[in-house]
Amino acid sequence: MPSAGGGSVRTHAINKRLVAMGHSVTVLTTAYPDAIERWQDGVHYIPVGFGRGRTKLSRLLGYVLRLPWEVRRRRDDCDLVVEDFFAPFSTMSAPLWTNRPTIGMVQWLDGREKARQYGLPFHIVERIGVRTHSRLVAVSHGTAEALRQLNGRAHIEVIGNGLDTRALEIRPQLGRNVVFIGRLDVPDKGIDFLMDAWERAYQQVDGDLLIIGAGPDENLVREMVENKGLQARVRFVGWVDGTRKFQLLGEARLVVVPSRKESFGLVAIESLATGTPVIAFNIPGLREVVPTGSGWLVEPFDTAALAAEIALRYNSSEDLTVAGREGRQSVAQYDWDVAAAQQAAAYQRALGPFPADRRKNRP
Known part of the structure; x- marks a missing residue:
């Protein structure tokens, strides 16, 4: 889906490599405007829902109501079901109704945060659902530690994300602007914190704040900018991807x-x-992904501290140069091919004693 975040990037990056290994992969995803059944890099995508999924709520309800039926009608053609957790309640307790070996892929564990946001007991649904899984990635x-607190009996493996190597092709430079890039989702991405910090810091910074991305709260973010009188120092770039995204990051x-x-922090x-x-x-x-020397971590949700750090580091060319060099070295460990091989191995282990004549090499 256009403007989808890092979770969708990971799902496709892993699955297209599984296809290259010889597996057959079908992804049942939410419906959204202009979504069609398609093959992309060998991965079969099937939108699931009712109508065109014009709103976040209609996409969620359509997916939740139709997903069990869609899985059951296809289960004779698959060996393994992967439940990729999703907001707001993470899991639909898939092992209870798939009638196939099932593994949970956990990129989101947001039940408690969403419960506070919407005043609904999503965290209870999440807790119950996590406990239905015996294997999780x-x-x-x-x-992984949060999952262990919910289900100490499950076998949990940690497989991180990889890195699009096009990012490493960008020539490092000391740019002028401060950048936020990601889904424009205020509660999750903390854009309200960023706006408060930028209001404090922008007069000590020569460049502008670039907001790169799209999402459900774009109008709300624009209202924040106007209410704070920051129109002259905040620019909305829109959603970008691929080489253009890496160019903007590098600049x-x-x-x-x-x-x-953040479950991982792919943007970081x-x-x-x-x-x-x-x-x-x-x-x-x-x-976990911003090691000492490659960036700076501040007290969670302290906007005054965030503003002070932005102003301090922005005006220290030496700090920026050293951190930029260290950061490039620190990400060498992230490799999609390695992650995909680890994921394939985890999937094979999840099949366990499943009868050999049922295995079609199709996770």
């Missing part, structure tokens, strides 16, 4: 990741790969 150690002086929660490693240092809150999922 987490994208970070922080996510930035700093990238700020103000998220309330992409920024570091282009040689641009990162400032982020010191939360699980980000502290």
Whole structure:
């Protein structure tokens, strides 16, 4: 879906490599405007829902109501079901109704945050659902620890994300602007924190704040900018991808990741790969991917501290140069081919004693 975040990037990056290994992969995804059944890099995508999925709520309800039926009608053609967790309640307890070996792929574990946001008991649904799984793959150690607290009996493996190598082709430079890039989702991505911090810091910064991305809260973010009188110092770039995204990251002086929660922090490693240092809150999922020397972590959700760090680092060319060099070196470990091979092995283990005559090499 246009403007989809890092979770969708990972799903496709892994699956297209599984196809290259000889597996057959079908992805049942939410319906959205202009979505069609298609093959992309060998992966079969099938939108599931009712109507065109014009709103977030209609996409969610359509997917939840139709998914069990869609899985059951296809289960004779598959060996393994992968439940990729999704907001707001993470899991639909898939092992209870798939009638096939099932593994949970956990990129999201947001039940408690969504419960506070909407005043609904999503965290209870999440807790019950996680306990139905016996095997789980987490994208970070922080996510794995949260899963262990919910289900201490499950076998949990940690398989991180990879890196698009096009980011490493960007020539590092000390740019002028500060960049936020990601889905425009205020509660998840902490854009409200960023706006408060920018209001405090922008007079000490020569460049502008670039908002790169799209999402459900774009109008709300624009209202924040207007209400704070920041129109002259904030620019909306829109959604970009591929080489253009990496060019914008590489041209930035700093990238700020103000998220309330991140399971991994793909934007952070992409920024570091282009040689641009990162400032982020010191939360699980980000502290794992922003090592000391390649960026700076501040007290979670302290906008005064965030503003001070932006102003301090922006005006220190030496700090930025050293951190940019260290950041490029720190991301060398992230490789989609390695992650896909690890994921394939985890899937094979999840099949367990499943009868050999039922295995069609089709996760």
